[in-house]
Amino acid sequence: MFKLQSTKNSGANSWVMQRISGIALVVLMIGHYILMHYHPDSGHTYDAVLGRMQYSWYRIIDLTFLSLGMYHGLNGIWGVFRDYQMKPWLKISVISALVIFGIAFTVWGYSIIFSIPYLKS
């Protein structure tokens, strides 16, 4: 009835990672909200975005925010699924769908950030 599982697949790593990424996301989210909503222009004009994106460190923060958000969110969805009994084929399908959607949207997001030009270099 019960199969012994190796600690590698116990979910302990994803549990720790969910907390670490969560803490990081709270910090990043505070910055994101202050930046985007302190003034209506800063979140909604092309010039503001262009201005921010001139700094590579800002791009790195944005990419980190996106990657962590995707990881935390998809890991969270998987956590919801894990609360229910699943047939092996369903498990594989769910994981595949999450990974494919996650990678597709992360790559899309990356490509959007990289498409914004550096004005002078």
Added chain:
Amino acid sequence: MADEYKGIKTFDQKEWVKENLSYKKDSGSWAWIFHRVTGLALIGYLFLHVYSLSTLTSGRTAFETKMQSFLSPPLLALEWFLFIIVLFHSLNGVRIVLVDWADGAKYHKTLYRFSWIIGIILFLLMGYIMFSHEILKFFGK
């Protein structure tokens, strides 16, 4: 499978909504439910967010036309309500980390109440920041 355990109530997955609703709920149970619902909403929003910013690749006019459509009062209000979801998930997330890593099981109900108080204050503050231009205009400043 679980029928082998005699005398232990088994969980019928087909009636999970009914089953879940039948349990007595304390603050922790509500926190668990809200955390789950808000989490699913947030990952849905993240997908939407990537999509809605994709006009950045088509240059200034395309982006600003799209952004102007988000600045209408109903959508601005929706954005404000999104902050409720973000706030709950963040504050409850901090609570979960404290429960797991800082002996928070001893004071998790207090934390739950505090996170609502802090959340409501931050929600109102964000409302003022987001609508400050409209509010100041209303008072003729």
